[in-house]
Amino acid sequence: MPIALITGCSSGIGRALADVFKQAGYQVWATARKAEDVTTLAAAGFTAVQLDVNDGPALEQLSEQINQQHGGLDVLINNAGYGAMGPLLDGGVPAMQRQFETNVFAVVGVTRALFPLLRHNKGLVVNIGSVSGVLVTPFAGAYCASKAAVHALSDALRMELAPFGIRVLEVQPGAIASSFAKNAGAEAEQLLNQQSPWWPLREGIRARAKASQDKPTAACEFAADLLKAVQQDRPPRLLRLGNGSRALPLLAGLLPKGLLESVLMKRFGLRGQL
Numbered sequence: 001m002p003i004a005l006i007t008g009c010s011s012g013i014g015r016a017l018a019d020v021f022k023q024a025g026y027q028v029w030a031t032a033r034k035a036e037d038v039t040t041l042a043a044a045g046f047t048a049v050q051l052d053v054n055d056g057p058a059l060e061q062l063s064e065q066i067n068q069q070h071g072g073l074d075v076l077i078n079n080a081g082y083g084a085m086g087p088l089l090d091g092g093v094p095a096m097q098r099q100f101e102t103n104v105f106a107v108v109g110v111t112r113a114l115f116p117l118l119r120h121n122k123g124l125v126v127n128i129g130s131v132s133g134v135l136v137t138p139f140a141g142a143y144c145a146s147k148a149a150v151h152a153l154s155d156a157l158r159m160e161l162a163p164f165g166i167r168v169l170e171v172q173p174g175a176i177a178s179s180f181a182k183n184a185g186a187e188a189e190q191l192l193n194q195q196s197p198w199w200p201l202r203e204g205i206r207a208r209a210k211a212s213q214d215k216p217t218a219a220c221e222f223a224a225d226l227l228k229a230v231q232q233d234r235p236p237r238l239l240r241l242g243n244g245s246r247a248l249p250l251l252a253g254l255l256p257k258g259l260l261e262s263v264l265m266k267r268f269g270l271r272g273q274l
Contacts, residue, residue, distance in 0.1 A: 003070045005029040008080030010037035012178025016219035053080045053106035059113035072121035078107045079128045085188035085209040087198045088141040096142050103146035122165035127154045129172045135252040139208040169235045174245030177216040185209040204269030217242040
C-alpha cells in the first residue's frame with residue numbers, strides 16, 4: 001500500500017485530497033493544526049496528526065513515526081497555507097513574515113524533514129502553488145509573492161532532488177471551492193481600519209478576498225484530477241487545475257503590463273486619486 005502525507009487537511013483542497021487518495025488505496029497521513037480537526041480526520045479513517053508545519057521538532061517526530069511504521073514515503077503533498085489579503089503597507093513586514101512562514105518556509109521545512117523517507121521510496125513531492133503566483137493582483141501582494149516563491153522553490157527542488165530519484169510536481173490551482181475566501185476575508189478584516197490610507201477602497205479589498213471563489217471548481221474534482229497526475233509513470237512538472245487556471249496565466253503572459261495593471265486596478269477599485 002503506497003503511503004501519502006498531506007498537510008492542511010482540515011477542509012477544502014486538503015480534505016478532498018485526503019479522501020480521494022484514501023479511496024485510491026493509499027495509507028493517508030493527514031495533518032491539521034487544530035485538535036478538533038484531527039479528531040474528525042481520525043474518525044474518517046485517516047492516520048491523523050496534529051501538526052504546525054512551522055514546528056521543526058514536531059516535523060522530526062512525525063518523520064520518525066512514519067519511518068517506524070512504514071520505512072518510507074511515496075507522496076508528500078505540501079498543501080497547508082492561507083491567503084493574507086490587504087494592502088502590503090498596511091500589513092507590513094510582520095504580515096509578510098507570517099505569510100511566508102506558512103506558505104513558503106514550511107514547504108522547505110516539511111520536505112527537508114521527510115527527505116530520507118522520500119529518498120527511500122523514490123517518492124513524489126507535490127507543492128500546491130497558485131495562479132496568483134503568475135497573475136499578481138492588488139490587495140493580495142503577500143499571498144501572490146508567496147506563491148511565486150513556491151514556484152521558484154519547486155523548480156529548484158526538482159533539479160536538486162532528481163539525483164535521489166525524487167520527483168517534484170507543482171500545482172497551480174485556479175478557483176477551487178473551499179473556505180479560502182472566508183478565511184482570506186477574515187484576514188483582510190483584521191487589517192481594515194479607518195486609519196488606513198486605503199480605507200476608502202475597502203470594498204475593493206473585500207472583493208479581492210472573495211475573488212478566489214469566482215465560479216469555483218469542486219474540490220473533489222480538483223483532487224481526482226491531481227490523483228490521476230500523481231499516478232502517471234512520469235508526473236508532469238506543472239499542473240494547472242480549476243476555473244481560471246489556464247486563462248489567467250495566459251492573460252498575464254499576453255497582455256501588455258500596463259494594460260493588465262489598468263484592468264486589475266479598475267476591477268478592484270483603484271482608479272482615481274485619494
